[in-house]
Amino acid sequence: MEPKSKVSPTKIYETIENVMTERLAGLSYNPKFAGRISVSLAEQIKRAIWDFIPERYRVIITVSLGELKDQGLQMASRCSWNHAVDDYICYNFRSPQMFCVATAYFIYKE
Numbered sequence: 001m002e003p004k005s006k007v008s009p010t011k012i013y014e015t016i017e018n019v020m021t022e023r024l025a026g027l028s029y030n031p032k033f034a035g036r037i038s039v040s041l042a043e044q045i046k047r048a049i050w051d052f053i054p055e056r057y058r059v060i061i062t063v064s065l066g067e068l069k070d071q072g073l074q075m076a077s078r079c080s081w082n083h084a085v086d087d088y089i090c091y092n093f094r095s096p097q098m099f100c101v102a103t104a105y106f107i108y109k110e
Contacts, residue, residue: 005054007087007106012049016091016102019048029067029098038063038100045102053106060105067098081107 023041042061053059064075079086085108093100 001110003054003056003085003108006085007054007057007089008052009087009089011052012104013089013091015048015052016045016089016104019045020091020093020100020102024093024095024098024100027095027098029065031067034065038065041065041100041102045104049104056109058107058109060107061102062105063100063102065098065100068094068096073099075101077103079105 020041023037023044027037042063045063046059046061049059062077066073079088087106088103089106090101090103093102
């Protein structure tokens with residue numbers, strides 16, 4: 001069963017970018033609040049992009065927030081999915097004090 005329409009990456013990427021920039025601009029990293037901010041940001045992103053998600057798609061949002069202190073970081077993920085209909089969008093936010101990576105996965109439910 002093919003989807004009637006697929007995910008529109010441009011509009012969703014712009015929406016995620018706007019949410020993260022508005023929420024994180026001027027914010028300093030605090031390890032006490034990083035977990036709560038990550039969960040809240042994931043929920044806010046999901047609400048913001050919900051109207052752009054076609055029928056029968058499941059959305060999974062992950063947010064990773066950390067402090068920048070002259071270190072390197074590499075992140076990776078692996079998923080088992082159908083490349084013809086499933087998709088993902090990743091946005092990276094960076095300030096002098098912290099980084100934040102938000103990834104939205106779109107999985108089609110047949």
